[in-house]
Amino acid sequence: ETGVTQSPTHLIKTRGQQVTLRCSSQSGHNTVSWYQQALGQGPQFIFQYYREEENGRGNFPPRFSGLQFPNYSSELNVNALELDDSALYLCASSLVLAGHETQYFGPGTRLLVL
């Protein structure tokens, strides 16, 4: 049990719509990362937030955006949904442990775009 929660668990949207996914991490985890995992693939890094500021971004277009809030929750927003956005979206919060950071993942949100 990592203490990282995500909502909703499943979501169905149609092409062109917008979606907001939410993540809640444990108190003290000041870094949150978001990953996209397509079927049969490993997770791909979308972006990371540290103390409410974006702290790095992967190869994803600007229609993928995020927010991190003071209460350690965060959001992933995707505009103008495309069929290829169908995937499992994972958030991970970081805790410094024994001199390094380990990312602890939530259960994910499965997004299906029709």
Next chain:
Amino acid sequence: AQKITQTQPGMFVQEKEAVTLDCTYDTSDPSYGLFWYKQPSSGEMIFLIYQGSYDQQNATEGRYSLNFQKARKSANLVISASQLGDSAMYFCAMREENYGGATNKLIFGTGTLLAVQP
């Protein structure tokens, strides 16, 4: 560029036997971390074990051990005494150990599906 390679799409192992899942990596950074995660069908990524590039000894966590061979750039996961609950997807991941505000993103391999047979 950093890269993780897992060449075994699927593996079978008998219950109570040991199994090794292969992982090779490529990086030009002298400081990096290697991770293994387990992903059951439910989707959650469960952290198993970590190895730092400067660690002198191989990491162990209960039934999990990491066979780290730096010169060969390999970081194989060994699971001893396999259990039915070990059936899952296993991912190897790497991260640059850059401090000072650099992004600590994880680079994942494509995973190995492990099936433990009774």
